[in-house]
Amino acid sequence: MTRFVLLCCCVLSTLAPAQAGDANTHVLAGARAFRAGDWAVALVEFRVALKLGAPASVRWYEGATLARSGRFEEAVGVFELAFETAPNERDPLLDYYRALACFEARLWGCVLEVTTGLERTGGPRIQQQVASMAAEAKQLLSAEPPREAIDACFTRASGASSPSLSRAWLREAARLGKRRVDRFRVDEAERASK
Amino acid sequence: MSPVLLLALLGSAPCGPVAPAEPDRALAAVYFEVGEAALATEDWEAAATAFARALAHDPSLSRAAALREQACLSLGEHSFSHVEALMDAKRWRPALEVLAGLTHAAPGSRALLEGVCHVELGDDEAAAEALRRALKDPAHEADARVLLSLLALRRGSARAAEEQLRTLESGGHALGSPLSALLRQASRGGAFTARASIFAGVDSNPALAPGMGQAQGLMGFTTLLQLTPLGAVGPYARVAAGGREYPGLAELRTFTGVGTLGLQLGRGGDRVAVDYSLDGVLFGPAPYAVTHGPRLEGSLQLGPVLVFAEWMLRFENFLPADAAVFSGVRHDAALGASAALPRGFSVEAAWSLTRDDARAQELALLEHGPRLTVAWAGGRTRAMAGAGLDWRSYDAFDADLGVQREDVRVHPSVRVEVDLAEWVSLFVAGDASFVSSNVEAVRSVRIAASGGAQLWVGMW
Numbered sequence: 001m002t003r004f005v006l007l008c009c010c011v012l013s014t015l016a017p018a019q020a021g022d023a024n025t026h027v028l029a030g031a032r033a034f035r036a037g038d039w040a041v042a043l044v045e046f047r048v049a050l051k052l053g054a055p056a057s058v059r060w061y062e063g064a065t066l067a068r069s070g071r072f073e074e075a076v077g078v079f080e081l082a083f084e085t086a087p088n089e090r091d092p093l094l095d096y097y098r099a100l101a102c103f104e105a106r107l108w109g110c111v112l113e114v115t116t117g118l119e120r121t122g123g124p125r126i127q128q129q130v131a132s133m134a135a136e137a138k139q140l141l142s143a144e145p146p147r148e149a150i151d152a153c154f155t156r157a158s159g160a161s162s163p164s165l166s167r168a169w170l171r172e173a174a175r176l177g178k179r180r181v182d183r184f185r186v187d188e189a190e191r192a193s194k
Numbered sequence: 195m196s197p198v199l200l201l202a203l204l205g206s207a208p209c210g211p212v213a214p215a216e217p218d219r220a221l222a223a224v225y226f227e228v229g230e231a232a233l234a235t236e237d238w239e240a241a242a243t244a245f246a247r248a249l250a251h252d253p254s255l256s257r258a259a260a261l262r263e264q265a266c267l268s269l270g271e272h273s274f275s276h277v278e279a280l281m282d283a284k285r286w287r288p289a290l291e292v293l294a295g296l297t298h299a300a301p302g303s304r305a306l307l308e309g310v311c312h313v314e315l316g317d318d319e320a321a322a323e324a325l326r327r328a329l330k331d332p333a334h335e336a337d338a339r340v341l342l343s344l345l346a347l348r349r350g351s352a353r354a355a356e357e358q359l360r361t362l363e364s365g366g367h368a369l370g371s372p373l374s375a376l377l378r379q380a381s382r383g384g385a386f387t388a389r390a391s392i393f394a395g396v397d398s399n400p401a402l403a404p405g406m407g408q409a410q411g412l413m414g415f416t417t418l419l420q421l422t423p424l425g426a427v428g429p430y431a432r433v434a435a436g437g438r439e440y441p442g443l444a445e446l447r448t449f450t451g452v453g454t455l456g457l458q459l460g461r462g463g464d465r466v467a468v469d470y471s472l473d474g475v476l477f478g479p480a481p482y483a484v485t486h487g488p489r490l491e492g493s494l495q496l497g498p499v500l501v502f503a504e505w506m507l508r509f510e511n512f513l514p515a516d517a518a519v520f521s522g523v524r525h526d527a528a529l530g531a532s533a534a535l536p537r538g539f540s541v542e543a544a545w546s547l548t549r550d551d552a553r554a555q556e557l558a559l560l561e562h563g564p565r566l567t568v569a570w571a572g573g574r575t576r577a578m579a580g581a582g583l584d585w586r587s588y589d590a591f592d593a594d595l596g597v598q599r600e601d602v603r604v605h606p607s608v609r610v611e612v613d614l615a616e617w618v619s620l621f622v623a624g625d626a627s628f629v630s631s632n633v634e635a636v637r638s639v640r641i642a643a644s645g646g647a648q649l650w651v652g653m654w
Contacts, residue, residue: 043243
């Protein structure tokens with residue numbers, strides 16, 4: 001978790017001086033609460049920091065906090081937003097939390113995509129969990145996904161609690177569609193997710 | 195932000211007292227906004243946290259106070275309803291894990307639920323520790339004391355149980371008669387208990403003479419000493435003795451004595467006990483029979499129904515020469531179920547089976563039949579009514595009787611007990627037997643009624 005605080009400090013260095021007095025403090029407070037396992041405080045502080053002008057990369061920490069507190073589907077939505085707005089401001093640990101959120105929310109295509117290249121990073125426990133998640137996702141996607149699974153992704157997208165979560169489900173539909181010979185609803189999913 | 199404020203921020207429970215922070219209305223508004231967003235996604239803990247922070251920076255934000263209260267209420271209900279669901283499913287360990295994470299919950303409620311889970315898991319030390327914490331909350335003191343008293347009873351410490359219950363009783367708590375009943379149980383229980391009764395009555399046909407027989411007065415006594423050094427679960431020893439005399443029929447005077455050593459595993463409905471007894475009977479002035487053997491009994495709670503079974507083996511040795519033919523091996527078994535009914539009633543049904551391999555084949559028999567008992571307990575009074583029906587068939591032709599004997603016996607009974615004090619009860623009882631047989635000489639009717647007093651003493 002020290003790495004998490006260090007990452008937060010990197011974020012602080014990117015803040016403009018005028019924002020530092022407000023957002024910096026809350027990013028740091030969020031990181032410390034995260035390290036202490038106080039997810040509610042961490043979440044609130046990261047969100048306050050974002051509202052005070054912290055960079056979009058803080059979304060990654062918000063997503064990680066949601067994943068750690070077991071709010072996996074919300075985490076998927078927040079990670080989607082983080083990926084869209086700050087795709088390069090992440091590290092393997094944050095990708096691990098994203099993979100975990102996708103795994104628990106049953107977005108198997110997302111799990112495969114995020115865990116690719118992750119299996120050799122992190123500590124032994126994380127490596128083991130990543131390998132286990134990837135293996136399960138590979139097994140479930142070893143056959144051509146049924147159309148019903150893709151339709152279900154569209155249904156989940158239309159009922160999602162946030163636009164970013166909706167886009168995450170649509171991207172999942174596109175991932176699954178691409179694994180079919182007929183590319184079922186791929187174009188529709190890609191159009192809708194933009 | 196100062197380190198002190200940061201510590202307050204990180205350490206404060208979202209539903210606890212709000213630690214004041216540097217006044218900042220703008221920041222309070224941001225926290226409020228975050229809280230509203232969390233509320234919309236039903237993230238009660240984050241919402242309560244955000245509203246608490248908003249109030250810390252701007253105590254005049256009455257809307258934040260109201261929404262925090264709402265979030266805290268939902269948080270408590272949500273968390274405890276989850277725990278409740280786990281406890282309903284008897285998933286005690288997962289419930290404890292969830293409780294461990296409920297740092298925002300009321301400490302008394304949390305401690306009480308932890309105590310219940312530990313009680314169910316049989317982790318008495320942890321249960322007692324949690325329940326002692328729950329005692330500090332006036333709203334849960336009564337529940338905690340009752341559970342502590344049950345724990346004490348379970349560990350065989352009747353005095354400690356009594357102490358907890360007396361504290362409650364002296365406080366005039368509304369638990370009422372269940373508490374009094376438990377108190378009586380506590381005062382009568384313990385690692386060493388003694389029970390004695392004396393009774394007198396009338397027996398319409400003590401000798402089971404054909405027909406109605408001749409009524410006789412009767413009187414008698416029973417005593418029981420029991421040692422359970424480790425409480426209900428563990429080894430036990432019992433010594434029981436009893437006597438019955440018909441003043442008009444000295445030859446029917448009977449004395450019995452029984453010594454038992456046993457071991458019980460499990461508690462409550464899920465239990466098994468095994469013991470070995472040695473019995474002696476004096477009939478009239480002379481030793482009449484010596485029997486000994488093991489007994490195995492157990493029960494299993496299946497939802498509202500308690501299923502029980504018992505098997506007893508006795509090696510019987512009848513001492514007088516004319517009774518020696520009755521000697522042999524006897525098996526008694528029963529399988530049944532009982533259930534509590536509303537308003538203090540309970541019902542028990544069983545089927546009993548006896549196999550007596552007497553030395554003389556014409557005296558060996560198989561007997562079986564149903565039993566039904568309805569009991570009621572309310573306040574200081576207990577009542578029971580039951581009946582049994584036995585079909586008895588003998589193994590071989592009896593040359594003396596000129597027939598292979600077959601009997602049918604119906605035996606109803608009733609008993610009412612009233613507790614006069616914690617250590618003494620009065621009782622009246624009645625029982626009867628109606629025997630029909632293919633042998634006219636053993637057809638009989640017997641009705642007996644008696645009343646008496648029973649003394650209970652529990653120590654430690």
